[in-house]
Amino acid sequence: MTTPKVAIIGAGLAGLTAAHRLLSRPSPPEVIVIDKGRRAGGRLCTRTIDLPDGRRPRFDLGPPVLYARPPGDRTRADARAAALDEELPGPALFTRRVVGRVGADGEAVGDWEVTGLTATDGMRELAFRLIARHGDRVTFCDHTVAEELERTEDGWRVHTRSLRDGLETVFGVNALILTAPVPQSLELLERNKLTLPDELRYALREVRYARCVALYGLFAPATGLQPGGAWIGDGPLEWVLDNFLRNVSPVPGAVTALARPEWSADHWEKSDEQLTELLMPRVRAWVGDPLDPAHVWLHRWKWARPLNPVRMPCAVLRDLGAVIAGDGFCGAFPDPVDAAVASGGVAADRIGGLLTELARRDTRYTVGRPRSLTLEVAVTSPQEALAAAANGANRLELSVGLEVGGLTPSLGAFRSARTFTREAVPIYVLIRPRAGGFAYSETDFDVMLDDAKAFLDEGAAGIVFAALTADGRIHRGHCNELVRLARGKAVFHRAFDFLPNPLAALDELIELGFERVLTSGGATTAETGTTHLAALVQHAGWQIEVLPAGRVRPENVADLVRATRCDQVHAGPRRPVEDRGLAARPLLARAMGATTELDPDVVARLRAELDGVCESLS
Structure with missing residues (x-):
């Protein structure tokens, strides 16, 4: 060489x-x-x-x-x-x-x-x-x-x-x-x-x-x-x-x-x-x-x-x-x-x-376009994990409580999801012990450590989490401990979008050893945050992956990839499900949260769009 x-x-x-x-x-x-x-x-x-x-x-x-x-x-x-x-x-x-x-x-x-x-x-x-x-x-x-x-x-x-x-x-x-x-x-x-x-x-x-x-x-x-x-x-x-x-x-x-x-x-x-x-x-x-x-x-x-x-x-x-x-x-x-x-x-x-x-690529050190684009799909159950994998997902993020931004799933759900997918698709697990902000007490953090260790011991490909200080900065102590526990297979989630200086924050995550950051570019959706995402993808360089997220859909994913130059996206397309057991008392049912499930057809269309745009870029 x-x-x-x-x-x-x-x-x-x-x-x-x-x-x-x-x-x-x-x-x-x-x-x-x-x-x-x-x-x-x-x-x-x-x-x-x-x-x-x-x-x-x-x-x-x-x-x-x-x-x-x-x-x-x-x-x-x-x-x-x-x-x-x-x-x-x-x-x-x-x-x-x-x-x-x-x-x-x-x-x-x-x-x-x-x-x-x-x-x-x-x-x-x-x-x-x-x-x-x-x-x-x-x-x-x-x-x-x-x-x-x-x-x-x-x-x-x-x-x-x-x-x-x-x-x-x-x-x-x-x-x-x-x-x-x-x-x-x-x-x-x-x-x-x-x-x-x-x-x-x-x-x-x-x-x-x-x-x-x-x-x-x-x-x-x-x-x-x-x-x-x-x-x-x-x-x-x-x-x-x-x-x-x-x-x-x-x-x-x-x-x-x-x-x-x-x-x-x-x-x-x-x-x-x-x-x-x-x-x-x-x-x-x-x-x-x-x-x-x-x-x-x-x-x-x-x-x-x-x-x-x-x-x-x-x-x-x-x-x-x-x-x-x-x-x-x-x-x-x-x-x-x-x-x-x-x-x-x-x-x-x-x-x-x-x-x-x-x-790792070739002897000429050529900066080339990716041969494939990774599709990560958010799932909440073993059945959804199987459907996402069957329709083209390359990686899964398992959580529950998506209506509040996602919470830590049960260990049983993870075990079943691994069985359903036959371990063919890596599963990252969200570690978030409660809804609300991301400044955790020491008790909260002890729970996060225990959960993370349990999932990693069971074979999780990695963990997804974030920890901030009370004044809204990256909590380096908490993050460092969890990244070390995961041996670098750690993703900083969309708490990143609450940080005031994203480019400087990205450098902090690189220093801490995160593998990836999940972000919409500080906007409500990836589409509206495209300009910021493009800057983040470039600044991330070759030491951390940027994973655009936030209402990524088949109709916008090609433009998103071309504009940001990203090589992966995160999506969680869902559709409402009628639960007849709750229909008798609609007001009480509303307090239970909306019932939704993964839409596998949208996952398949996302896969097709990504394959098409990758071919055109190469």
């Missing part, structure tokens, strides 16, 4: 983390990293200047320190960048430094000093270490732009052009990871006429970035600056750094000044000369005059840091074999560097899941 290839566009911290994780797998793919910058690192930028006299001052131009906090802010930092460095050979890169904080008017003074991490020889050293760790196993194309993305049967053809000599190269790869700032990744996809699901596209278009102007040069050796620099609360400047004190520059007086995002945005259209003239008086107040006006430079960061990153760790495009990642994701992380490391790691996991899945 040939070795799969993955192209990563963007050599910032997210892209290099993704490359590191992929190359650390037991059977690593070939990895090509493409970046238009002159060096790796992205916004972890350290620039070295060759002066005529032979000196080589070095300047950090990106994040001045990692994990700095103003007084009183005790937000926890995961310090993932520092933990990543600990995985790599060589001495520790990061040193904790004291930061001089000049607060804004009215800022409360904390009872602890501000500190942050600086990197010996510059922040970009972490990027260099990540590349060096894997040597010639990674193909690194710096100062190179990806101009065209061409979709092929077995992946992509990435057309690149070197900005050094104009050399054009085409890389054939099986999967793609985009880690540039979100607007740049979207522009690249749209320029190549590659469409995203509407919901995902709208969410990513809302991601905004702060701008930053960096002034750097050689000044008289600074006095009064802390090794971690000065962090300024008001005015045009936000940071002033002496790179010599930080063990970044071998030349004294190598100073970096970073303008505040608001000031940078307001003055962005001004020329370099005008910006230098406006900033220089503020810089002089800290470090005096430049040693030589010719040795002062300016750099502009259009995408300095995300202002409103999305909460999900990455965006998966399942049909394209691609993932979008970067610091515009993982919005729960307080630091963009941690967000970048986390997003790159998850992107590698998702692409790793694709490669594992495709390796």
Whole structure:
């Protein structure tokens, strides 16, 4: 079998983390990293200047320190960048430094000093270490732009052009990871006429970035600056750094000044000369005059840091074999560097899941359409199980009380259903001890555990359940315990449609190890939730199955499959049954609930429609 290839566009911290994780797998793919910058690192930028006299001052131009906090802010930092460095050979890169904080008017003074991490020889050293760790196993194309993305049967053809000599190269790869700032990744996809699901596209278009102007040069050796620099609360400047004190520059007086995002945005259209003239008086107040006006430079960061990153760790495009990642994701992380490391790691996991899945199909790692579409049918009795199986159901979900959304069936009903179907069709059992919401007491949960164990011991193919916290989030403790009990054969049911952020929730279910999620896309029916379902199917990638549900019928199932690109559906078509034993007292009978049964004719028509649409897709 040939070795799969993955192209990563963007050599910032997210892209290099993704490359590191992929190359650390037991059977690593070939990895090509493409970046238009002159060096790796992205916004972890350290620039070295060759002066005529032979000196080589070095300047950090990106994040001045990692994990700095103003007084009183005790937000926890995961310090993932520092933990990543600990995985790599060589001495520790990061040193904790004291930061001089000049607060804004009215800022409360904390009872602890501000500190942050600086990197010996510059922040970009972490990027260099990540590349060096894997040597010639990674193909690194710096100062190179990806101009065209061409979709092929077995992946992509990435057309690149070197900005050094104009050399054009085409890389054939099986999967793609985009880690540039979100607007740049979207522009690249749209320029190549590659469409995203509407919901995902709208969410990513809302991601905004702060701008930053960096002034750097050689000044008289600074006095009064802390090794971690000065962090300024008001005015045009936000940071002033002496790179010599930080063990970044071998030349004294190598100073970096970073303008505040608001000031940078307001003055962005001004020329370099005008910006230098406006900033220089503020810089002089800290470090005096430049040693030589010719040795002062300016750099502009259009995408300095995300202002409103999305909460999900990455965006998966399942049909394209691609993932979008970067610091515009993982919005729960307080630091963009941690967000970048986390997003790159998850992107590698998702692409790793694709490669594992495709390796089972053929040696070309082709992303193809399914050869068949799975029909899951909800049943409430052994007779219904037999009828569903006989009319084309591939999988059954057994429950009772469908009028209240389904409840746990009896163990006897399950045993009989298995006997009736002769174990030819897998049966998943709903574990829901009561009607109502999905925040369960410990007593409720003990019942769920006992029921789940009993059904699994009796041979259930898996269990269907959900557990939420009182404030409407996924109850990770309860879910983790049941998923482990079911050895991953677990389905999160339509409680999913009550969660406020479905794409982020899907990532949680992947992390918890669920096999599948049953959902109508947050709508009352799958048909009305088609747009959301399409986004979920794509984002699920290859690590969890999305099972559309909610009044799936023969007349809408073909359109649903085509629109969402799903490979399975859930249906429970029912018809009313007259119960003559209750007819004498209709008012009393109404309290007993409507009497219905599975409609096997509709099941057969669903099977025929799915077979027809599958044939047309292939």
